[in-house]
Amino acid sequence: MDEEWRDWPVDDEPPVDDWAEHEDLGSWEDATPVGTPAPVDAPDLTGAGPAEVLRRIFGYDSFRGEQQEIIETVVGGGDALVLMPTGGGKSLCYQIPALVRPGTGVVISPLIALMQNQVDALRALGVRADFLNSTLTLDQRRLVEQEFVAGRLDMLYLAPEALGTASVQQLLDRGKISLFAIDEAHCVSQWGHDFRPDYLQLSMLHERWPDVPRIALTATATTATHAEIATRLKLDDAKHFVASFDRPNIQYRIVPKDGAQTQLLAFLQAEHAGDSGIVYCLSRASVEKTAEFLSGKGVSALPYHAGLPADVRARNQSRFLREEGLVMVATIAFGMGIDKPDVRFVAHLDLPKSVEGYYQETGRAGRDGLPSTAWLAYGLQDVVQQRRMIEQSEGDLAHKRSLSAHLDAMLALCETVECRRVQLLNYFGEEAKPCGNCDTCLTPPEQWDGTVPAQKLLSTIMRLQRERNRKYGAGRSIDILLGRETDETRRGRHHELSTWGIGADLSEAQWRSVVRQLLAQGLLAVEGDYNVLALTDGSREVLNRRRTVMMRTEPKRKAKPARSSGATPKAAVDLGPADAALFEKLRAWRGAEAKEQGMPAYIVFNDATLRAIAARKPTSLTELATVSGVGEAKLARYGEAVLAVLGAE
Template sequence: MSPARSALDLLQTVFGYEAFRGRQGEIVEHVANGGDALVLMPTGGGKSLCYQIPALLRQGCAVVVSPLIALMQDQVEGLHQLGIEAAFLNSTLSLEEAREVERKFLSGQLKLLYVAPERLLTPRCLGLLESAPVALFAIDEAHCVSQWGHDFRPEYIGLSTLHERFPEVPRIALTATADAATRREIVQRLALEDAAEFVSSFDRPNIRYAIVEKDNARRQLLEFIEREHEGDTGIVYCLSRKRVEETAAFLNEHGITALPYHAGLDAETRARNQTRFLREDGIVMAATIAFGMGIDKPDVRFVAHIDLPKSLEGYYQETGRAGRDGLPSNAWLAYGLNDVMQLKDMIESGQAPEAQKQIERQKLNAMLGLAETTQCRRQVILGYFGEQSAPCGNCDNCIKPPTTWDATDAARKALSCTFRTGQRFGAGHIIDVLLGRETEKVKQHFHDRVTTFGIGRELPEAAWRSVFRQLLAGGYLATDSEGYGTLHLTDAARPLLRGELELHLRGLPEKRKRDKSERDKKRSAASLDIAPADEPLWQRLRQKRRELADAQSVPAYLIFSDATLKAMLDARPATLSDMAHISGVGAQKLDRYGLAFLDVLHGAD
């Protein structure tokens, strides 16, 4: 690339975008001029451009530290589609292939080189980097350096050596999710005290957040997909490997193509399933959190959780994998009482030091706060990351504000029954006592004789489960430290039991029957809003994209994203000159694919 070319010129002609978004322009200028930077930008906000364009403007090759092989391969192939010389060094390469990449680096042929952190820190790799000009270091997924973060990777800690070995080379650290404490840790561990910080809005306005109370989570998930995302690509996060397998099997039984992904699968199966997810349309990946970091697939239309995440950072990063292309998408979560107890048990029975347990409790409590809030979900999420906002109008609480009820009397009964039964039983047993059920366990422990036996018959079991869930979330009850799921009162319960405090809780959602007209209406609200008359042409555009991608063995979105195809559908460009003004169509892609898509748009295919 010619050094005379401006950042905006590169953005328009190489990447196909008319203007920078948010603070991208500031960041590009700062790094291109040799400054260090810490960039916090939401998933889908365009972080990669913040180092890719400076890499093209500066002399030498930019070295990108990336934690995942799949991410490196995707990024490199995407750059090749744009006509940019890029490569990666990782374990998938043969010795001969790795030496060829090294040769290209030393000869100045590469503009970007992607390397895993553990490989970067080897003497051989550091020696290689000292032998040719390095334009900049980009440290992607920088939150991985935080020891108490949600995605800690110990190899990241050694990256501070880059500042020591290459003091003149600018560094840019990037992440999508970092609270204030994680941000401080990134600065400290990567020696970025003098770096400029660029904190963009964390808001993802195209994502609709919804959280429902569990009532057969797999059935609820199926209804959600059928109602709003039939035929769409999505990710379903589960807490355990067993649940991943069961969920994938269940969805396949009901006609939804689903694949499992977790650390218990062999490497070949994981790689095969991930490749299918990236390259095929309409795949649903059921996964543990082992899947997803660095997944650049822009047309994921929904991310669902059927178990409660451990932290708001993890939840926000995972949901951020939906709608990276800016088109309408959903983040849907089902959670219940057992989720709360299971996660609290995991913390208390774990082997972590008390200081770390306290941080984990705080993170879980923030996640519970989001799940139980009656205010705008987006306000709670953004507030956690230090950002103020108005109600969004695009979450379940804004669309249909939840009811609340005076649960003071019910809460006192629940707490009293917990106390009267000895504070050594789980919620299920205590609810049986409240409802006056003469189960074997109730009779065995003589709990049919306690004063609280049967005093809760005015509420159904589902309501009591909601009460106990919210008492746990509110800190009035706690689980034991042995991991058995038993409940005991906390100090916060005393004023409630003494009548010194009133408690209003979130109401139970109404049971609703969904007819076909409601399903159609709901789907249109979260779909790409393609008119029925345009649907055949839309499918032909997607088919052409698929043919071109299959011919190169690359994911379809590397040809053009859904957002770019939708822009073509709406604008109907008649000439290559018209096509050049479509967002996401740079000069290289215009030259390679422009005529093929014009033929589809105007019936020549």
């Protein structure tokens, strides 16, 4: 291959200072060399149908949701556009048709990490999979090309940048393609979470290879983004499948920010001690400070952001994927290509820019279906900073309005007194009933009429501007309302204002909540480099008594009991003591096996499969083969070792 391309591991245009183009994201130390056959003989699937492939390769007895209909559509040569939540089984929707149809399935994937991850997992199942990206040497590329042309690959992963080169297009013309799968298809949407311009060229797939079916998949799409994906990829005539966006195993919780690092530590110690998880921060500096803080408190934490040296990023990501119990503190440059199923929590120390981003990031928790937590600390400064960033962003008025609409939806989710899950699913056009598994359901907040406090605050801001010809941030207005004597209030003679001290009935924390909620409702604005407060048209409606302002009161939450450091992981909560001990022995065996092979532990077996083995205690390979998640290749490779662990009991 004589042309180079770049794989851009783009998740989103990050806030503040965090973006860099880097090609090495996800390169693993000691990873299985590309261009080599799978470690075991690939099963003969000649004449096998989807259900047989599901059982023999993946070890599952039945499809979930709309998987079967999606797979049958693509196997039959039809195009499909699939919206399905993270952890819903999207990959099977193109992996099984690629194994059933003659030829090689070509998967367009946005990240090197995602390619490497899926190729390793497929090889462990005996599937002949490989990738072409910028991490390969020339000899490695040639070997992969030869395998493809000779028909010895079941699946080939490419980046959209690669597909845009003439040499790759000519290569694909020389082989037989069973299907095109466009993963993370929301990257095509300019207004979605991950705009990726190179995805726009993928509309040419049907023109150049008209007889090859296409399937586009995403876990994040509003109705507008869904329509844009269909239009840009020319999939309007495809069959559309929209699964429920609900992730019932994830508990959504949003707390008022009050010393975010300390709050995070308390959350981890009380509920997720020893668990794997991701903590998202707004900036590189915050990432490093938070990782250092957690490490100093005994939490195994690693930093990840685009400003770190490439080898450090790769090493930290490799450790997170392979080891259990690590916490990755990262900017949004980390995550899209992470298939680690046992991430028990995703925490945000800063407000996400959109519900799409929040949903996708929190969706990295609990991919195995076990209980997990999405935790967000949110405060006044988050609102101020996000409003200011939009005002200072490049782009025309329509772009800024789109950003504002995304932020308004995120703020509505934070400030709702209703079920968070209902609000979240409604955003994606899905109706739902209160879930009973989010903070507002478990500890319902109250609403109160905040019209008078709002008028007091807005009047103070108005008088500062009229009588002092000055605008200030939230702190000065709150000092005036509380009648607080400071050097600044004395110098400005603020005690002469008629609103001096009229807000003593509320605490400073309550006033900051009032400011935050007025900003969230658009009844207050932020201006300039110093984040000064300014009135809006809505402010005047409140001051003129033409608008009532309802506000949320944060309920007092009971602390959950702490888990001891030796507590049984959540994966084993439904096992008896003896079975839980056996589960731990199986996990220890899996860890040693994964380390020896240089791959993440979950690629050997995930927790759900080990839990089922511990509960059923099979005594033969035939019995072990009936456990969900044990396919032919894994049975051949690991079966005797698993039975040996069970027999040692």
